[in-house]
Amino acid sequence: MSWFIARRLLSLAVTLLLATVVIFAVLEIVPGDPARLMLGINATDDAVATLREQLGLNQPVLMRYLSWIAGMFQGDLGHSFTYGSPVAELIGERIVVSLPLALMALAISTAIAIPVGIYAASRRGSATDTAIMAVTQFGIAVPNFWFALLLVYFFAIFLRWVPAGGFAGWDEGIASGFRSLLLPAVALALPQAAILSRVARSAIIEVLGEDFIRTARAKGLTRRAALWRHALRNALIPVVTIMGLQFAFLLAGTIIIENVFYLPGLGRLVYQAITQHDLPVVQGTVLFLVGFVVVTNFLVDITYAWIDPRLRRRGR
């Protein structure tokens, strides 16, 4: 197991290092001078030159990359051109919106998908199973931002149960915070729930065909008992894997939903930073999100290998 973890850790480090190179390189070729963008079109050349010096933009590319990496190890991701605050601080302020939103979406998606998947698998081939599969097929096809608009129309405009957008902050109370995140979380959860329920159904059907289930049935267990006592635990392994992957992408996937609901989260921060050419914020936030994806995948891999020893052997 320790060999497996070491290999995965090395792979994680290499991926992260390459990601820093890609992020830095892509933003290097962005057209336009950040100093001129910050000062506006009426700024004098002297003012632009002074600001470039202050921002360290006159240093060679390699030096800037290395100082960015060195700063990162000390928790310094640079300063935002537009906000004037440290990027790490901005990420800290925004993650308290995006992380609960992603967690809520994952909880909603799981709460719907697992029972639906189990129910459909246990009635494979029936009219109910066909209907459930048709609904999930529809769910996968729905763009989450369109579903968000419908939710806003019905629950915020028509029924006036929840706010149509914005986030007052957790200082206003936990209940108020959750109310603001409820519709965005439901909108994010729908396609994920559709995918997850299909994965759960498929995994359970696969396990139900295994020899050990036939043995359990031959020993006198009812189909239902075999499903609950033996099949479910085994089928949950791929489901948990997909959930891990979905969680990482839910956090990054908030970029559109946060714009629909005007939520001050990471997605909106990075979108605004991109449109305002605020490079330190773009670099820091994208790296943070990529790091989150890579670390989540690493943890999923480790958990998976811990549960299923065959994978450890395969990883050698």
Added chain:
Amino acid sequence: MTDPVMPHMEVGLAPETSLASRLLASRSFATGAIITAVIVAMALVSFGWTPYDVTKIVIADRLKSPSLSHWFGTDHFGRDIFSMIMVGARNSIAVALVAVGIGLAAGVPLGAWAAARRGLVDDALMRFNDLVFAFPSILSAVMITAIFGPGAVNAIIAIGIFNIPVFARVTRGAALSLWPREYVLAARVSGKGAARITVEHILPNIANLLIVQATIQFSLGILAEAGLSYLGLGAQPPMPSWGRMLFEAQTMMAIGPHMAIFPGLAIIVTVLGLNLMGDGLRDALDPRLRGKG
């Protein structure tokens, strides 16, 4: 934009002769193919004819509900929503189709090369895949289009880049399962090189698999294009796009919800059609997967 890759399939199982009959018998495939054909036909017809001019603003007709004269109603500028959906279909299909083309053109040779060479090349490809998959696709697509400028071409590049590792992975996996087969060994013994074996024996046998993956990526491309257009990073006005129609509808939800309903349904129907087609194809190619979801 998630990056689902179809489940592992043993390639070359189904005899080619019965593929057409299995496809015709598949309700999924037939339904999906009809839906897709209708959407494509609508997009093609829009080049020559639409019920109304999509660039013409008629303030007197603004926010009209669906009726016989305007099937899907009108928007806040009095433009006919059905006509805009017809023209928008062109953009969605073109962006997603070319993005799939980029994925196929770059990903298939990469995957086939890695499977043929193994060793360092294979390792490098796997690391490249890990790297691309570490970047949440919607985030990177937004980054690319925002940095290099909004527009259909940059949207195609942004979506296409993420199709490359998907096709590379599918091609590599399928090709690896074929290399130890007897007919490939026979070809090697007869003196054929890796490139020739790939072109003559490997690619024809994994073509079906790639077609299925292409339909999946096509439907994901439609959703991705809609997302980018919604953020204002896709096709630019006056060219209508489904995503931007939804963005414009957002502030009109209280007085004109039909402005959001119909473009959204257009996206759903198109994606649904492609997914059904993909499911039907997958079932026809590997009957063991039928009904497994």
